[in-house]
Amino acid sequence: MNSDWPYRLREHRGTLLALLAFVAMFAIYVANHPVGLNANVATTAANKGVLLAIVAMAQTLVVLTSGIDLSVGMVMVLANCLASAIVVGSPAATALGTLAVLGTGLLCGAINGAIVIYGRLQPIVTTIATGAVFYGAALALRRVPGGDVNASLAEALTGQLPGISVPASLLLLVVLVLVVWLPFRHSATGRAAYAVGSSELAAYMSGVPIRRAKFVAYLLSGLLASIAGLFLTCVTYSGEASAANGNTYTLYSIAAVVLGGVSLFGGSGSAIGAIFGALMFRTIGDLLFVFNLDPLWQPLFQGVVLAAAVCLGAVRLLRVRNRLDLYG
Amino acid sequence: MSLFVMQGVSKRYGGVRALEGADLAIEAGRIHAVLGENGAGKSTLIKIMAGVVRPDAGRLLLDGRPVAFAAPAAAHAAGIACVFQELSLIPDLPVADNIAISNPPRRFGLIDRHAQRRLAEAALARAGAEDIHPLALVRDLSLSRRQMVEIAKALARQPRILILDEATSALTAADVTKIYAVLKRLRSDGLALVYISHRMHEIVALADECTVFRNGRSVASYPAGTKSDSEVVELMIGREYSAVFPALPVRPSETEAPRLELRRLSWTDRLDDVSLRLHAGEVIGLGGLDGQGQRELLLALFGVLRGTTGEVLIDGRPVAIAGPAAAKRSAIGMALIPEDRKTEGLMLAMSVRDNLSFAALGRLATAGVVDGAAEGAAVARIMKLLAIRSDGTAQAASSLSGGNQQKLVIGKWLMMAPRILLLNDPTRGIDVGTKQEIYALLRRLAEAGTAILFYSTDYDELVGCCDRVLVMYDGRVRRELAGAEITEHALVSSALNIGDDGRHAAATAGL
Numbered sequence: 073m074n075s076d077w078p079y080r081l082r083e084h085r086g087t088l089l090a091l092l093a094f095v096a097m098f099a100i101y102v103a104n105h106p107v108g109l110n111a112n113v114a115t116t117a118a119n120k121g122v123l124l125a126i127v128a129m130a131q132t133l134v135v136l137t138s139g140i141d142l143s144v145g146m147v148m149v150l151a152n153c154l155a156s157a158i159v160v161g162s163p164a165a166t167a168l169g170t171l172a173v174l175g176t177g178l179l180c181g182a183i184n185g186a187i188v189i190y191g192r193l194q195p196i197v198t199t200i201a202t203g204a205v206f207y208g209a210a211l212a213l214r215r216v217p218g219g220d221v222n223a224s225l226a227e228a229l230t231g232q233l234p235g236i237s238v239p240a241s242l243l244l245l246v247v248l249v250l251v252v253w254l255p256f257r258h259s260a261t262g263r264a265a266y267a268v269g270s271s272e273l274a275a276y277m278s279g280v281p282i283r284r285a286k287f288v289a290y291l292l293s294g295l296l297a298s299i300a301g302l303f304l305t306c307v308t309y310s311g312e313a314s315a316a317n318g319n320t321y322t323l324y325s326i327a328a329v330v331l332g333g334v335s336l337f338g339g340s341g342s343a344i345g346a347i348f349g350a351l352m353f354r355t356i357g358d359l360l361f362v363f364n365l366d367p368l369w370q371p372l373f374q375g376v377v378l379a380a381a382v383c384l385g386a387v388r389l390l391r392v393r394n395r396l397d398l399y400g
Numbered sequence: 401m402s403l404f405v406m407q408g409v410s411k412r413y414g415g416v417r418a419l420e421g422a423d424l425a426i427e428a429g430r431i432h433a434v435l436g437e438n439g440a441g442k443s444t445l446i447k448i449m450a451g452v453v454r455p456d457a458g459r460l461l462l463d464g465r466p467v468a469f470a471a472p473a474a475a476h477a478a479g480i481a482c483v484f485q486e487l488s489l490i491p492d493l494p495v496a497d498n499i500a501i502s503n504p505p506r507r508f509g510l511i512d513r514h515a516q517r518r519l520a521e522a523a524l525a526r527a528g529a530e531d532i533h534p535l536a537l538v539r540d541l542s543l544s545r546r547q548m549v550e551i552a553k554a555l556a557r558q559p560r561i562l563i564l565d566e567a568t569s570a571l572t573a574a575d576v577t578k579i580y581a582v583l584k585r586l587r588s589d590g591l592a593l594v595y596i597s598h599r600m601h602e603i604v605a606l607a608d609e610c611t612v613f614r615n616g617r618s619v620a621s622y623p624a625g626t627k628s629d630s631e632v633v634e635l636m637i638g639r640e641y642s643a644v645f646p647a648l649p650v651r652p653s654e655t656e657a658p659r660l661e662l663r664r665l666s667w668t669d670r671l672d673d674v675s676l677r678l679h680a681g682e683v684i685g686l687g688g689l690d691g692q693g694q695r696e697l698l699l700a701l702f703g704v705l706r707g708t709t710g711e712v713l714i715d716g717r718p719v720a721i722a723g724p725a726a727a728k729r730s731a732i733g734m735a736l737i738p739e740d741r742k743t744e745g746l747m748l749a750m751s752v753r754d755n756l757s758f759a760a761l762g763r764l765a766t767a768g769v770v771d772g773a774a775e776g777a778a779v780a781r782i783m784k785l786l787a788i789r790s791d792g793t794a795q796a797a798s799s800l801s802g803g804n805q806q807k808l809v810i811g812k813w814l815m816m817a818p819r820i821l822l823l824n825d826p827t828r829g830i831d832v833g834t835k836q837e838i839y840a841l842l843r844r845l846a847e848a849g850t851a852i853l854f855y856s857t858d859y860d861e862l863v864g865c866c867d868r869v870l871v872m873y874d875g876r877v878r879r880e881l882a883g884a885e886i887t888e889h890a891l892v893s894s895a896l897n898i899g900d901d902g903r904h905a906a907a908t909a910g911l
Binding site for chain 2: 076079080082083255258259260263266267269270271273274275276277278279280335339340392393394395396
């Protein structure tokens, strides 16, 4: 048997490229930062990056099944508003509140999944509609920004790890990868989700549980989006039903997924790639800061990087020999 | 007692009868060949066995007990594995993941990658494909290698019955040799094998029993070797249907340069050294089994394929056709009626009028603005010429019947008055009346000087409509038939690549 290495590299190429690109950008950022990488700089950067990374993980799960979830940002906003009302008080009340927030995320995901699978509607329309509904619920909870969150929970999630000056949010991200992503990736259901995204017909012919795979993908997507909402509450100590915020995170999560090497056609890529895509997307903004460029340039630069990444992904089309395959 | 029996199985798709009272009995330790021409019901038969479609009537018995398969997973569980003609592999997953896809080995609820690796290696070895790396992505493998993975995937389920549907059609000669040995070993292991192939020499080499299908019925079952190839062909085609075809005119003169000439056209491994000369006023048919390169030949002419080699000449002058837009320019004047009218031919949601105008918009427009009056006149002319039945021209194309939709696709290209008309199986799935209108139309166009190249899976059509027929096999033109030589018997024998005298030409074809 030949060495496994070339094949493993091929399979994880998108994720590895995202990792390398992020490391390169982050190195430039740290090297040019006026005060260097101290604990406070790292924690602030990490909190911003981790928030988008969690939303990007949520998006990845759905994109892998060749769907798209335009409600992730709104689930996050809804969870944020809910958390600012019920994740307060005694440790027991906080724990109950947290469970309720996560349960709401699961419910949102279940609604999306049920409509897409049993209503046979396109994911893009379904999630625009449900996203509006989730936003409406958030508005009903918080007409004006406000609320609070249990300070020790917020401190634990957004501060630094005791003893070592590493941002706690990075540990949260690692835990989510270990507890949500890797089990999914290595379960039969997760395998089925990849199969459905790559070729739904071949998946059906192979006796793969298509419906279960899609449902679990939407379910976990809702859960992760609500965790992002909880984390946002811990960062801001308040809840705000902001449509702009929700839409921005939805669109950025798609950008992060693409930068992370996940195919928008489904079936290929990894949430770990999407995490690095999200961190990369955030670093672009920070790079402008250390080079003293006007922050007004930020959207333009993010757009250029995103367009470049999409171009790289399209290189394979140059090798297509039957032009009909371009339109299939 | 037979291992698996199908009794009186019937299946209809809409009004089309795919299977009608079909019977089949399969024994363990035997290779059972299923034969029949295009559309005889073989594919439906195995889809029923594999649980992909459910029969309307009839019984399935496994070990003498009635069974029903609600989904492919139920057939898998009963020990039936199928290697499909259209591949059922997931392109973005590695080979090992694909082999274990229906029931991956698990440990603590998660997939056990080491066990999966061992399982995949064992299955690949059993299929004679040890050289395929279990971690390679299916996307990166050649068609022949993918087919070997497909076979390994079926074997990994430890089936009692293994169905191979045209499993060798995509294989290279080296892989075919391996597969022969593998299948014989599986037979001696006690598996029941159902083998569907159009290649007579393969059936002679492998089969123990044969069943012939025709028009959805099982017409004969016999032990292999008890009938000559010629008798088998008679069983396959002996049918009563015959359409009315317009009389063929006098053959056109061949003194001038052919309107379309191909010299040694090749493309990847699908087209191999195809040459042809098509004159104005001539109708040339492309025959042969489905998927022998006919579709690719038409696409290559229309400029859709990249990287073709060889020469294309229009009116004796070499041209390079870069795509459909170039092909339809007036100097070339080529039109292609595609295979799938719903996806490649029509914009179903748009109106009849818009659909008809698309290909000719350039000619109907002045300075980029479409001349509504000219468009209306041209559309009315085509609607009348083709007798398209529709409630005016504003209704959506999707509301027309299949036959009228097909006329719409043809009419769309007639709007630009093509000099060369390519048709890809234009009468598939439409009613007899419309078929005959299309035959008459083709003949009228030819008389008016259009050069027509026409692929059909219906042998009657080739006999009735064409001045000459080129029979393709494995991407090459194996035989050219002209005039009275074009008979159904000759078409079927050359499509199966056996000589008229029943000898196996395949041996010389490098298989």
